[in-house]
Amino acid sequence: MSVTPADVAVSLEHVHRTYGGDQPVVALDDVSAVFTRGTATAVMGPSGSGKSTLLHCAAGLDRPDSGRVRIGRTDLSSMSEKRLTELRRGRVGFVFQAFNLVGALNVEQNIMLPSRLSGRRPDPAWVDEVIGRVGLGDRLRHRPAQLSGGQQQRVAIARALVTRPEVIFCDEPTGALDTRTAAGVLALLRSAVDQSGQTVVMVTHDPVAASYADRVMVLADGRIVRDMPQPGAERIAGHLALLGRRQPVATREG
Ligand SMILES: Nc1ncnc2c1ncn2[C@@H]1O[C@H](COP(=O)(O)OP(=O)(O)OP(=O)(O)O)[C@@H](O)[C@H]1O
Numbered sequence: 391m392s393v394t395p396a397d398v399a400v401s402l403e404h405v406h407r408t409y410g411g412d413q414p415v416v417a418l419d420d421v422s423a424v425f426t427r428g429t430a431t432a433v434m435g436p437s438g439s440g441k442s443t444l445l446h447c448a449a450g451l452d453r454p455d456s457g458r459v460r461i462g463r464t465d466l467s468s469m470s471e472k473r474l475t476e477l478r479r480g481r482v483g484f485v486f487q488a489f490n491l492v493g494a495l496n497v498e499q500n501i502m503l504p505s506r507l508s509g510r511r512p513d514p515a516w517v518d519e520v521i522g523r524v525g526l527g528d529r530l531r532h533r534p535a536q537l538s539g540g541q542q543q544r545v546a547i548a549r550a551l552v553t554r555p556e557v558i559f560c561d562e563p564t565g566a567l568d569t570r571t572a573a574g575v576l577a578l579l580r581s582a583v584d585q586s587g588q589t590v591v592m593v594t595h596d597p598v599a600a601s602y603a604d605r606v607m608v609l610a611d612g613r614i615v616r617d618m619p620q621p622g623a624e625r626i627a628g629h630l631a632l633l634g635r636r637q638p639v640a641t642r643e644g
Pocket residue numbers: 409410415416417435436437438439440441442443444487
């Protein structure tokens with residue numbers, strides 16, 4: 391099936407990102423990928439393989455050293471910081487690996503922050519729905535420091551969903567959640583895709599979480615080493631196990 395420009399939610403073309411210092415680290419090594427509108431992709435791979443860097447570059451939070459990133463038809467490469475900030479507020483939701491909540495604001499204020507910054511008031515019924523689905527209705531006046539890790543993660547997820555962004559990037563959104571809460575969050579992300587046509591790109595180490603996606607992309611050493619339609623949790627686990635076994639061999643050869 392061919393992808394027309396209108397179908398493209400996010401694209402990366404030959405993206406390179408090296409972190410400097412005495413011993414430079416190549417975090418992304420010539421990564422090209424298209425994320426189609428209305429789909430969910432799981433990004434997997436070992437620790438340090440470049441997953442968070444990929445998400446940050448795709449969301450306009452970090453700039454590649456070379457290559458091109460587009461959100462829809464908008465090319466981020468030549469944008470000023472100011473315009474990039476506006477684009478992120480309006481069109482992108484992000485759940486960070488470290489939740490990045492504002493400590494001085496309570497749960498409700500954190501959730502509403504992107505809407506306040508972008509000056510767009512979301513539908514109150516939708517806000518209630520999101521808050522209910524992440525199970526935070528009785529915590530709205532609490533500050534992040536008064537919440538558990540899993541609760542903070544749910545605040546971050548609600549914050550990313552409430553403005554109904556075109557693309558939702560999540561970095562291990564269920565890493566700190568129990569199985570049942572994780573299932574609720576994954577169902578919420580899935581419904582953003584199926585009911586609202588939003589696009590989800592989610593980093594996860596969990597084959598069960600990845601099985602909610604339509605597609606699984608595996609990174610190793612800053613490169614995409616597998617890109618497949620989601621084959622089911624069991625097979626995903628099998629692929630990751632194989633990757634884990636191959637690595638020492640690759641290291642010896644390298
Ligand atoms: N700000 C930075 N400065 C220097 N090196 C960095 C920086 N951020 C990431 N790196 C390096 O880039 C590589 C890719 O990091 P990245 O955070 O993208 O990995 P990851 O796949 O998200 O890992 P994890 O599963 O542990 O979160 C790693 O080797 C990391 O040490």
